[in-house]
Amino acid sequence: xxxxxxxxxxxxxxxxxxxxxxxxxxxxxxxxxxxxxxxxxxxxxxxxxxxxxxxxxxxxxxxxxxxxxxxxxxxxxxxxxxxxxxxxxxxxxxxxxxxxxxxxxxxxxxxxxxxxxxxxxxxxxxxxxxxxxxxxxxxxxxxxxxxxxxxxxxxxxxxxxxxxxxxxxxxxxxxxxxxxxxxxxxxxxxxxxxxxxxxxxxxxxxxxxxxxxxxxxxxxxxxxxxxxxxxxxxxxxxxxxxxxxxxxxxxxxxxxxxxxxxxxxxxxxx
Amino acid sequence: xxxxxxxxxxxxxxxxxxxxxxxxxxxxxxxxxxxxxxxxxxxxxxxxxxxxxxxxxxxxxxxxxxxxxxxxxxxxxxxxxxxxxxxxxxxxxxxxxxxxxxxxxxxxxxxxxxxxxxxxxxxxxxxxxxxxxxxxxxxxxxxxxxxxxxxxxxxxxxxxxxxxxxxxxxxxxxxxxxxxxxxxxxxxxxxxxxxxxxxxxxxxxxxxxxxxxxxxxxxxxxxxxxxxxxxxxxxxxxxxxxxxxxxxxxxxxxxxxxxxxxxxxxxxxxxxxxxxxxxxxxxxxxxxxxxxxxxxxxxxxxxxxxxxxxxxxxxxxxxxxxxxxxxxxxxxxxxxxxxxxxxxxxxxxxxxxxxxxxxxxxxxxxxxxxxxxxxxxxxxxxxxxxxxxxxxxxxxxx
Numbered sequence: 001x002x003x004x005x006x007x008x009x010x011x012x013x014x015x016x017x018x019x020x021x022x023x024x025x026x027x028x029x030x031x032x033x034x035x036x037x038x039x040x041x042x043x044x045x046x047x048x049x050x051x052x053x054x055x056x057x058x059x060x061x062x063x064x065x066x067x068x069x070x071x072x073x074x075x076x077x078x079x080x081x082x083x084x085x086x087x088x089x090x091x092x093x094x095x096x097x098x099x100x101x102x103x104x105x106x107x108x109x110x111x112x113x114x115x116x117x118x119x120x121x122x123x124x125x126x127x128x129x130x131x132x133x134x135x136x137x138x139x140x141x142x143x144x145x146x147x148x149x150x151x152x153x154x155x156x157x158x159x160x161x162x163x164x165x166x167x168x169x170x171x172x173x174x175x176x177x178x179x180x181x182x183x184x185x186x187x188x189x190x191x192x193x194x195x196x197x198x199x200x201x202x203x204x205x206x207x208x209x210x211x212x213x214x215x216x217x218x219x220x221x222x223x224x225x226x227x228x229x230x231x232x233x234x235x236x237x238x239x240x241x242x243x244x245x246x247x248x249x250x251x252x253x254x255x256x257x258x259x260x261x262x263x264x265x266x267x268x269x270x
Numbered sequence: 271x272x273x274x275x276x277x278x279x280x281x282x283x284x285x286x287x288x289x290x291x292x293x294x295x296x297x298x299x300x301x302x303x304x305x306x307x308x309x310x311x312x313x314x315x316x317x318x319x320x321x322x323x324x325x326x327x328x329x330x331x332x333x334x335x336x337x338x339x340x341x342x343x344x345x346x347x348x349x350x351x352x353x354x355x356x357x358x359x360x361x362x363x364x365x366x367x368x369x370x371x372x373x374x375x376x377x378x379x380x381x382x383x384x385x386x387x388x389x390x391x392x393x394x395x396x397x398x399x400x401x402x403x404x405x406x407x408x409x410x411x412x413x414x415x416x417x418x419x420x421x422x423x424x425x426x427x428x429x430x431x432x433x434x435x436x437x438x439x440x441x442x443x444x445x446x447x448x449x450x451x452x453x454x455x456x457x458x459x460x461x462x463x464x465x466x467x468x469x470x471x472x473x474x475x476x477x478x479x480x481x482x483x484x485x486x487x488x489x490x491x492x493x494x495x496x497x498x499x500x501x502x503x504x505x506x507x508x509x510x511x512x513x514x515x516x517x518x519x520x521x522x523x524x525x526x527x528x529x530x531x532x533x534x535x536x537x538x539x540x541x542x543x544x545x546x547x548x549x550x551x552x553x554x555x556x557x558x559x560x561x562x563x564x565x566x567x568x569x570x571x572x573x574x575x576x577x578x579x580x581x582x583x584x585x586x587x588x589x590x591x592x593x594x595x596x597x598x599x600x601x602x603x604x605x606x607x608x609x610x611x612x613x614x615x616x617x618x619x620x621x622x623x624x625x626x627x628x629x630x631x632x633x634x635x636x637x638x639x640x641x642x643x644x645x646x647x648x649x650x651x652x653x654x655x656x657x658x659x660x661x662x663x664x665x666x667x668x
Binding site for chain 2 (some may be wrong): 037085089090092109112113115116119121124125127131132210211257
């Protein structure tokens, strides 16, 4: 990575940070127009950085730019919108855009799984809670960001560091031919030593179906992770049930169900 | 140009346009049939004033939806209020993209799929799109800023979240049996025969799973007896209380489109999709244009059958109470489907998952165990307990 690209990347993140700072809800101090302008500049700078690394642009490249722009804009709105319901909805938009990017990576299973899990299940529950908590207007203390400057600095410095580190990977692995992507990306769950003779036949057999590939690698290479996350989910479920159950006094309780032969005969109509 | 039109892409685009157009009409006419069936069950005439047998009624209704005043009340959240019916409508039609309508078509010497999209994960796509459908109801109910609407939205959310679990488990059982997530590959093994006569449809393999899946589909489509989100007696109109004109029409059409998608889906999963035994055009080997049309009609016939069943149920069964609905899902369907899932996995291990005797036996075991548990637990069917404050016992007319 050349120093010019690195400086361009830093510049993009500085612009982005400034944009988010102006967009964060702070009452009258919010300047959405300036923030949007900075954000646009940041996106253009990022696109410039990326365009130096694409060897053979094809139609997926345009989809990539389209969906990643939607994802970034949606993510910014998640943290800058003053009303939590809209934040949740923008998060759903981000999930859908990221799923589209996963489809471009030929990881259809993960794309649909993300939509089912995040948009279909988790966000419905979130939305439910948010809606129950706030019917109409958001209170003042809930719609203002408290430390916008520090939050933006911490977030964007970290992001710039991660981006410059990960940009050192060879360009062929970032965009371009999908085979290179498949071999490089941990997202698509292709084993790193695909060239090894033992795994070649399995890869050939599985290459027809993304779902089979994900299933096989989850059950072989990542089986410990799978088991541990399963136990973690079980523990959290038990904890949630233990926390949410009310203690019901049992003294006055008498089961009043009729004896076995009488079921259905003694139910009073109401 | 001809080369493009006969490629998979061209066929997909044309089919998408045809399916979208035809479905608009089918959805409108399914509302007409709902009213006719309701009238038939209640010994009335039904719509019979507009055109012969009232056949132009959907057009009159559509015109009424378009030309009525579109009221947006002052107290609503305007963006979401407008967005909600759109989401409902779009999502209901999105699912149709993955339905295999007519098998394969030999076109200019190439085989193309008569299917808008044939993704690797067709079944999961339908599941994901179905899961998104709840947003239309939830946002509409919340944005209306009205207690009745909001109660409707809350009921819809809790109901859909609960019934998605047994539905997912039922689909997992089918996937384990068929070994594929691609809908076309789920149909193909179903076109074979047992002893040359009985088609290997999944309904014969897993009748109990079919029934449970149908129940959860009713709940997911917000149909009676699970239509608590729009219970008129309690909630005025439920989540669409504040909606009028075209927006109400979109909710309405969305519900019926959801029913059609669900019917097509369950036909593919359990009734062999476009396959009909002994009909030469409805076999996987037939790839001519006539065969494609016959296959579409076969699938359409199955869809109409399911639609009729749903409407029949709506005008026959009373609505559940909400705690009964929840208990049915969490204490009834989820344990049952979990048991069925365990049995299917066990049969898969021994390679018996396609054997009729074993799968039906497993279903029967689960059914008998459930009935035994229900009998032994001695809970009252209505769900009444000792401490429950029952309103209206002993008083006239509840």
